[in-house]
Amino acid sequence: MDARTPRPGVPVRGSESGRPVMAALDLLGRRWTLRILWELSHGPAGFRELQRRCGRMSSSVLSTRLSELTGVRLLALHGDAYRLTRLGEDLVEALSPLSDWSRRWAEETGAGTTGDTEG
Amino acid sequence: MDARTPRPGVPVRGSESGRPVMAALDLLGRRWTLRILWELSHGPAGFRELQRRCGRMSSSVLSTRLSELTGVRLLALHGDAYRLTRLGEDLVEALSPLSDWSRRWAEETGAGTTGDTEG
DNA sequence: TATGATGCTTTGGAAATCGAAGCGCAAGGA
DNA sequence: TCCTTGCGCTTCGATTTCCAAAGCATCATA
Numbered sequence: 001m002d003a004r005t006p007r008p009g010v011p012v013r014g015s016e017s018g019r020p021v022m023a024a025l026d027l028l029g030r031r032w033t034l035r036i037l038w039e040l041s042h043g044p045a046g047f048r049e050l051q052r053r054c055g056r057m058s059s060s061v062l063s064t065r066l067s068e069l070t071g072v073r074l075l076a077l078h079g080d081a082y083r084l085t086r087l088g089e090d091l092v093e094a095l096s097p098l099s100d101w102s103r104r105w106a107e108e109t110g111a112g113t114t115g116d117t118e119g
Numbered sequence: 120m121d122a123r124t125p126r127p128g129v130p131v132r133g134s135e136s137g138r139p140v141m142a143a144l145d146l147l148g149r150r151w152t153l154r155i156l157w158e159l160s161h162g163p164a165g166f167r168e169l170q171r172r173c174g175r176m177s178s179s180v181l182s183t184r185l186s187e188l189t190g191v192r193l194l195a196l197h198g199d200a201y202r203l204t205r206l207g208e209d210l211v212e213a214l215s216p217l218s219d220w221s222r223r224w225a226e227e228t229g230a231g232t233t234g235d236t237e238g
Numbered sequence: 239t240a241t242g243a244t245g246c247t248t249t250g251g252a253a254a255t256c257g258a259a260g261c262g263c264a265a266g267g268a
Numbered sequence: 269t270c271c272t273t274g275c276g277c278t279t280c281g282a283t284t285t286c287c288a289a290a291g292c293a294t295c296a297t298a
Contacts, residue, residue: 149285178289
């Protein structure tokens with residue numbers, strides 16, 4: 001993490017208040033961040049394994065995301081495996097209703113994919 | 120919305136499956152998207168008003184985000200006011216645990232701002 | 239008629255993201 | 269002992285996204 005990583009208590013993009021939720025909205029609104037957390041909720045993974053889970057995302061971006069997320073204590077590196085911290089698990093759990101919601105979204109927009117049990 | 124806007128049923132960044140949740144993670148992982156939804160959950164707003172709520176964000180980006188979000192039916196334009204659709208309200212509600220979580224995050228990282236009652 | 243507010247669009251430059259290549263290391267096989 | 273494979277990343281040039289300022293047309297008020 002560098003000094004520009006959003007974290008509670010400091011001003012972030014579009015908000016000088018330091019309100020925690022603003023930091024969260026800024027942090028999560030960066031490409032791949034949500035996806036990385038989501039994938040790690042399925043279990044710890046090393047760098048290349050995680051890259052594969054994210055559809056071969058750019059290694060350079062993965063690298064910076066991982067250091068951002070570990071910097072704000074949502075992830076931790078144990079040996080060669082990244083895993084969610086307690087805080088990170090809580091976040092993913094807070095976001096879990098997204099899975100059900102997205103199915104409703106699919107229904108209402110008349111989307112095709114149905115054979116989808118894996119949240 | 121153009122053809123590249125993530126929506127359920129089509130491949131998105133990092134996922135060919137068309138799984139709805141992947142589209143959601145891609146869509147929400149764009150700068151300002153979460154923030155815009157969040158701000159609109161406090162009530163409808165016109166273009167410039169919304170821009171102010173988002174801390175004077177760039178009008179060009181706001182414009183493209185608004186058309187993306189209306190394109191996937193999370194927002195609708197009524198007269199000169201953007202407002203959440205039913206689907207959009209459901210999404211914000213699904214995301215609402217984020218507010219409580221972010222406060223815990225602030226506590227655990229020893230952040231300063233406390234005078235913060237507005238989620 | 240001016241003045242200010244609105245909903246945007248345009249534009250040139252800055253920053254984020256991309257993807258391919260490469261580095262050093264460790265393990266396994268011939 | 270070499271050779272290959274996989275690992276965790278970095279580097280770097282190219283593309284995409286984002287940005288802030290300026291501008292345009294329109295409407296309301298003065």
